[in-house]
Amino acid sequence: MAKLRPEQLGQALNKSLAPIYLVSGDEPLLVQEACDQIRAAARSQGFGERELYHADASFDWTQLLSAANSLSLFADRKILEVRLPTGKPGDKGGKVLQEYAKAPSEDNLLLVVTGKLDRNALKAKWLKALEDSGSHVQVWPVTPAQLPRWIAQRMKAAGLTADSAAIDLLASRVEGNLLAAAQEVEKLKLLTDSPEISTELMASVVADSARYDVFGLVDKALHGDARGAVKSLQGLKVEGTEPIALLWALARDLRALVQISQAASQGIPFERAAQAAGIWNKRQPLVQSALRRLSPGQLQQLLRKANGIDRAIKGMRQADPWAELLDLTLNLAGVQSLQPANERLSLKL
The missing domain is CATH 1.10.8.60 (Helicase, Ruva Protein; domain 3)
Structure with a gap:
């Protein structure tokens, strides 16, 4: 069946529903929306159950074949969704996908979601097998000119x-x-x-729109621009931005940093780990800069500090959220706290 661009997907779904869909690309919004369209079309045709599988290095691919051959408990038909961030299922996974593609069941819809596929992956037998039996939605980055x-x-x-x-x-x-x-x-x-x-x-x-300034503040801190980050923080405070919005943005990237740091300790390449953590290509240099500056122990400490700020915002501890947000921002930018004793106190539950 045909390869599709995201803008062609809706029309194709209106005509017929393929038994297999492969959605690949590194634009998270477009990938997510393509998957949402496929799921909605499947639900309208009686696929009332969804089973989600994360195909990491330890994934047992026989689970997919077992699920395909088992009857659904809650619906007549089901969606089998496989998240494959690396785009590389390995030998065993590739064989399972080829086997499945030979005779896909009418009671199942297979949705495989991957990151950007390199040249070798696009030539792989498993991918060709999925394309022969289904549709491949390729998501390409939107350039500045586009x-x-x-x-x-x-x-x-x-x-x-x-x-x-x-x-x-x-x-x-x-x-x-x-x-x-x-x-x-x-x-x-x-x-x-x-x-x-x-x-x-x-x-x-x-x-x-203060939202972008919040993101800009976090990016400056990740880059190590303490002065710029503090200036943004003060401006957002003057504009009346809620501290919880700032904390959400800071904590989100701190969790991503911790996740990537842990993946790196297991030998997982940075790009793969960053993609799994939801870091866009454009922001990966900022994240790398922060990881070079902050140790795993420091990142865990900053995450605990963010948790303490959350309690302060909710009135569960006596502290000034803005003062602690300033401290957290400086720490993320690489400036150590001037009062470590007070910092330890703030981390206590």
Whole structure:
């Protein structure tokens, strides 16, 4: 069956449902939306159950064949979803996928989700077998030159229009972050009754969006730019940003750093570990910079500190969340706390 681009998927699903779908690419938003479309189409045709498998190095591929051959307890038909971040199932996994593709059951829909596939993977026998029996949705990165057109299409799908100046303004603000762009389009839908978005309205909405400044603060801290990170933190405080929003962004990347650090200690390549942790290609150099600067022990300590700040925000401990957010930001940027005794106290439950 045919290879599909994400924008072709909806029309293809309306015509018929393939027994196998392979979705590959390194744009998380587009991969997720393609998978959502496939699942929705499958549910509409009676695939009421979903079994999810994470195919890491220790995955037992016989589970997939057993699930394919077993009857569903709660539905007549089921989706078998396999997450394969590396795009490399290994010899055993490749053989299982080839075997499955020879005679896929009408009662199952196989959805295999991978990261970007390299040239060798695209020539692999298992991939060819899946393509022969199903459809391969290839997700390609949206380049800076393509981003304005992508935003315009996104707005059109939301029932909105805007001139090129307004679209270029949003494109420059999100800097390639498709999720951020999609969120802004959703915000525009809520803020106006008119389908036409003027440059003035776009400028107002974009300028009022502290969310990107939060992400910018975290990126500066990861890069080791303590001065810039603190300046962003102070600006966000003045603007009235809730401390929980800042903590969420900082804690999210701290958890990713811990996960990648642990994976590295097990010999897993950085790119593979970063992808598994949800770090976009564009942000991987920032994460590498932080990992070179912070030890695994320091990362665990920062995560505990974030937990302490969370309790302070919720009123479960007596502390100033903003002062502790400042300390956490400085630590992430590589500046050690000036009062270690107070820091130890803040980490106590």
